[in-house]
Amino acid sequence: xxxxxxxxxxxxxxxxxxxxxxxxxxxxxxxxxxxxxxxxxxxxxxxxxxxxxxxxxxxxxxxxxxxxxxxxxxxxxxxxxxxxxxxxxxxxxxxxxxxxxxxxxxxxxxxxxxxxxxxxxxxxxxxxxxxxxxxxxxxxxxxxxxxxxxxxxxxxxxxxxxxxxxxxxxxxxxxxxxxxxxxxxxxxxxxxxxxxxxxxxxxxxxxxxxxxxxxxxxxxxxxxxxxxxxxxxxxxxxxxxxxxxxxxxxxxxxxxxxxxxxxxxxx
Numbered sequence: 001x002x003x004x005x006x007x008x009x010x011x012x013x014x015x016x017x018x019x020x021x022x023x024x025x026x027x028x029x030x031x032x033x034x035x036x037x038x039x040x041x042x043x044x045x046x047x048x049x050x051x052x053x054x055x056x057x058x059x060x061x062x063x064x065x066x067x068x069x070x071x072x073x074x075x076x077x078x079x080x081x082x083x084x085x086x087x088x089x090x091x092x093x094x095x096x097x098x099x100x101x102x103x104x105x106x107x108x109x110x111x112x113x114x115x116x117x118x119x120x121x122x123x124x125x126x127x128x129x130x131x132x133x134x135x136x137x138x139x140x141x142x143x144x145x146x147x148x149x150x151x152x153x154x155x156x157x158x159x160x161x162x163x164x165x166x167x168x169x170x171x172x173x174x175x176x177x178x179x180x181x182x183x184x185x186x187x188x189x190x191x192x193x194x195x196x197x198x199x200x201x202x203x204x205x206x207x208x209x210x211x212x213x214x215x216x217x218x219x220x221x222x223x224x225x226x227x228x229x230x231x232x233x234x235x236x237x238x239x240x241x242x243x244x245x246x247x248x249x250x251x252x253x254x255x256x257x258x259x260x261x262x263x264x265x266x267x
Contacts, residue, residue, distance in 0.1 A: 010063075011062075011066050014063050014066040014067050014070070015066050015067075015069065015070040015073075016070065017067055017070065018066060018067035018068060018069060018070020018071045018073075018074075019070040019071070019073065019074045020070075021067065021070070021071055022070060022071035022072070022073070022074035022075050023074050026075065027071060027075065029072070029075050029076065032068060032071050032072045032075060033072055035068050036065065036068045036069055036071075036072050039061060039064055039065040039068055040065055042061055042065075043058070043061045043062055043065050046058050046061055078177070079127070079128060079129070079177035084125060084126055084127045085126070085127050085128050086118055086121055086126045086127070086128040087128070087179070089121060089122075089124070089126065091121070091154075091155065092154075093154050094152050094153060094154055095121055095122050095152070095153075095154070096121070096122050096123070096150060096151075096152055097118065097121055097150070097151045097152075097153065097182065098118070098119040098120045098121070098148065098149075098150055099116040099117065099118060099119065099130070099132065099148065099149050099150075099151065099182075100116060100117045100119055100146065100147070100148045100195070101114050101115075101116055101132075101143050101144065101145050101146060101147045101148075101149075102114075102115045102116055102117045102129070102145065102200070103115040103145065104143075104144070104145060104204075104236070105131075105236070106235070106236040107136065107236070110135065110136060111133040111134055111135050111136060111183075112133070112134045112135075112136060112143070113131060113132065113133055113134075114131070114132040114134070114143060115129060115130075115131065115132075115176075115178065116129065116130050116131075116132045116182075117129055118130065119148065128177070129176070129177055129178045130155075130178060130180055130181055130182055131158065131173065131178055131180075131181035131182070132181070132182050132184065133181060133182070133183045133184060134184040135184065135185070138184070141191050143191070144201070144204065144205070144208070145200055145201045145204035145205075146195055146196070146197055146198055146200070146201025146204070147191060147192075147195055148191075148192040148195035148196075149189045149190065149191050149192060150189060150190045150192065151182060151184060151188055151189040151190075152188055152189075153182050153183065153184070153188055153189075155180040155181070155182060156180065156181055156182070156183065157180060157181075158170045158173055158178075158179070158180065158181055207232050207234060210231075210232060211228060211232065211234065214227060214228065221237075221239075222239065222242050224237060225237035225238040225239065225242060226238065226242065226255070229255045230254070230255075230262060231262055235255060238255065243255070
């Protein structure tokens with residue numbers, strides 16, 4: 001309890017309370033911003049008036065200001081609050097999406113999956129992220145990080161879990177700012193040539209090069225998946241049986257190590 005004697009600890013706890021309130025009980029953003037500004041002004045007035053005396057009012061207003069600041073911060077951090085977010089557009093049944101591959105996800109039994117960043121919609125600069133599904137039967141165009149494509153499709157909602165106690169993947173994606181998905185067909189998209197490069201794309205290319213070298217070595221499929229997870233943070237090749245074995249042994253956290261962790265240890 002001695003920690004609560006420090007003012008920064010108290011303010012941090014109040015800020016966390018505000019963030020939790022804003023997450024579970026959404027308020028109007030303009031109302032929260034106005035209230036936060038008014039409380040800040042009131043706090044300044046009380047401080048100037050009671051500079052040489054300590055009263056309970058200053059502490060109460062400071063606490064309320066910190067809580068409302070937390071509420072505003074979590075609300076403002078939601079992608080949908082942005083004026084350029086795709087959710088603010090009136091979209092037809094089929095829109096022209098300009099997308100950039102941001103991350104390659106583990107494929108399912110039916111499709112390859114990606115997290116994509118929206119560059120523009122129907123020629124209008126737009127922000128937001130989507131899940132992109134490409135059928136496994138489409139082997140002609142391999143999509144990598146930093147690739148850009150144009151697609152004419154309509155958005156589809158991400159389905160909630162079918163079972164009550166199943167992992168809520170839809171809620172997990174919403175925490176990442178992803179609310180919809182697009183499904184590719186072989187003739188519904190066009191891959192842009194000479195797309196712009198980012199440091200993430202360069203890093204992904206280097207990782208893919210190392211993976212190809214590892215595949216040329218005499219490693220088994222299971223061993224190769226674990227090596228990629230430990231050295232490169234690439235866990236898409238780990239089979240479900242291997243993952244379950246690590247989980248049952250209580251060592252699944254080992255697979256969560258990233259290349260950065262291993263690099264720091266080696267250094």
